[in-house]
Amino acid sequence: MKALAEAAVDAALGAGASYADARAVSLRRQYVITKNGNVDDLSDTESDGIGVRVLVDGAWGFAGSGRLDDSAARDAALRAAEFARAAPGRHKTSLAPVEAHTGTYRTPLRRDPFSVPLTEKIDLCLRAEEGMRHDDVKVTVAMIRAQREHKVLVSSEGTNVEQEIYECGGGIDAYASSEGVSQVRSYPSQHSGVSGQGGWEYVEGLGLDREAPRVGEQASALLRAPACEPGRTTVVLSPEQAVMQVHESVGHPTELDRVYGTEAAYAGTSFLSPEDLGSLRYGSEHMNITADSTTTGGLGTFAFDDEGVPAAREPIVEAGVLRGFLSSRETAAQLGAGGGGSMRADGWARMPLVRMTNLHLEPGQGSFEDLLADVDEGLYLETNKSWSIDDKRLNFQFGTQVAWEIKNGQLGRMLRDATYTGVTPVFWGKLDAVAGPEEWALFGLTNCGKGQPGQEAHVSHGAAHARFRDVEVGVSA
Amino acid sequence: MSRMLDLAEEALRATGGDGDDAEVVVHAERSGVARFAASIVHQPTLIENAVVRVRVARDGRIGSAATNRVDAEGLAEVARRAGEAAGSARPDPDFPGFAPPAVYSDVGGYDEETAALGVADQARLAAAAIEAAGDIGLYGIYTSGVTEIAVASSTGLSAEQKTTDAVCLCLAADREASGWSERTGWRAADVDPAEPAGEAAETAERTRGGAELEPGAYRAVLEPVAVADLVRWFSYDSMGAQGYLEERSYFCGRIGEQPFDPKVSIADDALDEANLPKPFDFEGTPKQRVPMIEDGVIRGVVWDRMTAARAQNGQVSTGHALPDAWRFFGPVPTAFDMAGGVAGSSEELAELVGDGIFVTRLHYLSVVDPRGGVLTGMTRDGTFRIRDGKIAEPLVNLRFTVAMSDVFGEVPGLSRNRRLVNLSDLYDERYAHAALVPAIATAHFHISGTGSGPGL
Numbered sequence: 001m002k003a004l005a006e007a008a009v010d011a012a013l014g015a016g017a018s019y020a021d022a023r024a025v026s027l028r029r030q031y032v033i034t035k036n037g038n039v040d041d042l043s044d045t046e047s048d049g050i051g052v053r054v055l056v057d058g059a060w061g062f063a064g065s066g067r068l069d070d071s072a073a074r075d076a077a078l079r080a081a082e083f084a085r086a087a088p089g090r091h092k093t094s095l096a097p098v099e100a101h102t103g104t105y106r107t108p109l110r111r112d113p114f115s116v117p118l119t120e121k122i123d124l125c126l127r128a129e130e131g132m133r134h135d136d137v138k139v140t141v142a143m144i145r146a147q148r149e150h151k152v153l154v155s156s157e158g159t160n161v162e163q164e165i166y167e168c169g170g171g172i173d174a175y176a177s178s179e180g181v182s183q184v185r186s187y188p189s190q191h192s193g194v195s196g197q198g199g200w201e202y203v204e205g206l207g208l209d210r211e212a213p214r215v216g217e218q219a220s221a222l223l224r225a226p227a228c229e230p231g232r233t234t235v236v237l238s239p240e241q242a243v244m245q246v247h248e249s250v251g252h253p254t255e256l257d258r259v260y261g262t263e264a265a266y267a268g269t270s271f272l273s274p275e276d277l278g279s280l281r282y283g284s285e286h287m288n289i290t291a292d293s294t295t296t297g298g299l300g301t302f303a304f305d306d307e308g309v310p311a312a313r314e315p316i317v318e319a320g321v322l323r324g325f326l327s328s329r330e331t332a333a334q335l336g337a338g339g340g341g342s343m344r345a346d347g348w349a350r351m352p353l354v355r356m357t358n359l360h361l362e363p364g365q366g367s368f369e370d371l372l373a374d375v376d377e378g379l380y381l382e383t384n385k386s387w388s389i390d391d392k393r394l395n396f397q398f399g400t401q402v403a404w405e406i407k408n409g410q411l412g413r414m415l416r417d418a419t420y421t422g423v424t425p426v427f428w429g430k431l432d433a434v435a436g437p438e439e440w441a442l443f444g445l446t447n448c449g450k451g452q453p454g455q456e457a458h459v460s461h462g463a464a465h466a467r468f469r470d471v472e473v474g475v476s477a
Numbered sequence: 478m479s480r481m482l483d484l485a486e487e488a489l490r491a492t493g494g495d496g497d498d499a500e501v502v503v504h505a506e507r508s509g510v511a512r513f514a515a516s517i518v519h520q521p522t523l524i525e526n527a528v529v530r531v532r533v534a535r536d537g538r539i540g541s542a543a544t545n546r547v548d549a550e551g552l553a554e555v556a557r558r559a560g561e562a563a564g565s566a567r568p569d570p571d572f573p574g575f576a577p578p579a580v581y582s583d584v585g586g587y588d589e590e591t592a593a594l595g596v597a598d599q600a601r602l603a604a605a606a607i608e609a610a611g612d613i614g615l616y617g618i619y620t621s622g623v624t625e626i627a628v629a630s631s632t633g634l635s636a637e638q639k640t641t642d643a644v645c646l647c648l649a650a651d652r653e654a655s656g657w658s659e660r661t662g663w664r665a666a667d668v669d670p671a672e673p674a675g676e677a678a679e680t681a682e683r684t685r686g687g688a689e690l691e692p693g694a695y696r697a698v699l700e701p702v703a704v705a706d707l708v709r710w711f712s713y714d715s716m717g718a719q720g721y722l723e724e725r726s727y728f729c730g731r732i733g734e735q736p737f738d739p740k741v742s743i744a745d746d747a748l749d750e751a752n753l754p755k756p757f758d759f760e761g762t763p764k765q766r767v768p769m770i771e772d773g774v775i776r777g778v779v780w781d782r783m784t785a786a787r788a789q790n791g792q793v794s795t796g797h798a799l800p801d802a803w804r805f806f807g808p809v810p811t812a813f814d815m816a817g818g819v820a821g822s823s824e825e826l827a828e829l830v831g832d833g834i835f836v837t838r839l840h841y842l843s844v845v846d847p848r849g850g851v852l853t854g855m856t857r858d859g860t861f862r863i864r865d866g867k868i869a870e871p872l873v874n875l876r877f878t879v880a881m882s883d884v885f886g887e888v889p890g891l892s893r894n895r896r897l898v899n900l901s902d903l904y905d906e907r908y909a910h911a912a913l914v915p916a917i918a919t920a921h922f923h924i925s926g927t928g929s930g931p932g933l
Contacts, residue, residue, distance in 0.1 A: 038570070039569060041804055042539065042541065042565065043540075043543070043562070044558045045542065045544070046544045049526065059518070064523065066525060066528075080523065083599075087518035087603075088600060089513070089516060089517025119565050177848070262520070264616040264655075265618070268841075386843040388854050389841055390841070391929070392928070395855065395876050395929070399845050419845065421876070421926055423928075449902070451520075452618050453524070453903035453904070454903050477845075477923050
């Protein structure tokens, strides 16, 4: 793979590129999904190829080929250069400097997930499903996934790095329905469960079969729970819901390509502007957000991003003030600050984009019970169900699978169909407590969409329980 | 026989014997995307790839594997992994077997001129859009591509389809204004980039100074792009067999009932040359036109072979098996055909609304309550007030939270002309699909909040 990437870069330079990089990628993904006691999907996918990115007269070009051989690598380089040369516009691309690195990285793991027999994975899924059976639960689903991505990045500036990244994940869902009402309960998260970087030990640590009875019972109980009433109240978000809030209302708006408008037509832009750096009040003094591509077990953890920039831990929001953006070498040069480090591509057939790596809400202090103790009346919201936010990442509306009344510092009745809505900096300004490190947990998501053609990024977020005052809840049609 | 069908047959032979049944689907793509922002092409992407997916059935146990290594070694390995998966699975009592050989309609959908478009053409067509937008910045894509699907199975089924598509998506915008328009077709000659670019620029100019709007119940005109997005998101749980069988669909218990205005009729029709036509699905089953809503009456959902078998009532596949990457949805419609009405223009629809709002495009939809058919999302890139039957001042982006039974429950009118709206976000392998829909007037569009103003 290294020789092919080097050949592609040579070919690009020979075709007139002032800069070129090539990623040779070998990707394997495996899914085991069971539904209602049957094996619903047992699939094993591999995709090999090379993606070549070039700068010709300041214009980008990119071409990908699904063949890993010398002629395909060189041909991709020539086609990328041809596209760059044909691209209309007044191009003035410059890149923030980066030291040329060589090196390797491999996910630390105890047990290779692809060495685990399929029968063992199926058995775990079926056990978890069995545990979810309950009155009115009509559909049970269990999923386990594994991924290995081996990639080599070579650039015309001397970068030559090789990385092998393993991911594992899993999740369970129980769908209950009765008398025209349908409800779902999931663990550890909606959206295909959660994933982390690591080996089979990550899946074992999830305890899918251990949590299954609670999931089934709660799905059934939701059918008879009263609906969340509209109003304004204090909400406490579970760590799993807090990370969705971080993802949508902090992660995406701080992507510098969105700030500069290059995602405007599809994913949208950002309410932030470059001048906001260092001064914009994003939230309360309890809000501390960190981008950290060194986090152990994070889906956004690597030694080098897809431009060869080394992993780092950097503040994004400190005590409520915007301190950083997620950037590429190009957008960092535009900003005149930072050096990139967030460029990631979905496989070999896509151009790297500015993406989240691991973005965390840093812990505060105290326990979950301490957060509840200061709430006379409110809601505790668990597990995302629906999510929507405007193109500048200001107006958002989330729904959760379950809500619990908080009365005089104690959890009370279960409620269904809970939603809450707000405007990003106003909402974060109402953050008045984050629980401590002992409540902090890491969640990995595999469905973050962006770009045209579309790309799915795998990102992780950590958060503890977080409390927000005076929030609008119970939005309905 | 095409190279892709050859490849499918070769992979099928690699599955060997052992009494296994097998099915091979080859999904190949050759495409170019000229993505532009601020009137500069900044992310041009060329892709060439062919993916071979093998499903093996061994005594009712199913396993699948996929690869893009299409040499003999790669095909042998993918067949081995599919067989290993089948050997590890448990028998699925609902498995109906692979699809039998069939006769397919000649539906068109392939255009030599579109297939021949190269890098220079895609760049030239993007440039044409940029030029037509004038002084305002243009953001979006011009893309064209060729997609080949070949299916071969041990039942003797052998099928191939080759399709082309061209799409131009245009957002004209600056800091205070934004407008949207788009074109999609399977002939590039039907997609003149200057048209959507000019329309987007014209719309954008009218959005400056967007005003706030009190949340509440409004009448509305929804342009075709907005209608297509609503129908698509409604369909995920409600118009496919999986959501129906698993009781998440709004259609559950309502087949034969009339919850919608009699002017609302929605089918799925991939055989229509006015859409992006396709003769068969990813199991090789012939595509059928499926009426889902007729004259306001709920008629049914779309099916693939497994969901049809699970229904246990004689239901057959309607030809709606999807690419493997979409497995979580089950079968869903991908060629919407919504009947038009008699209104000659969106302005005529505004007259029917009288007092309300005009919506060009939606953003970031989500399903709040699948069984209730409740969706939320934002408007963007062309939201206006309607006053006295006229499209009036611009508005900021609005959050809506709507029950589709309300939106389609009272429809004062629909446009006679329909627009083919792109539905593909180009994730995974290319599979162009679209909705042929009119603009509509609705008496019920619930605005639940306000967002940012128009513009970047």
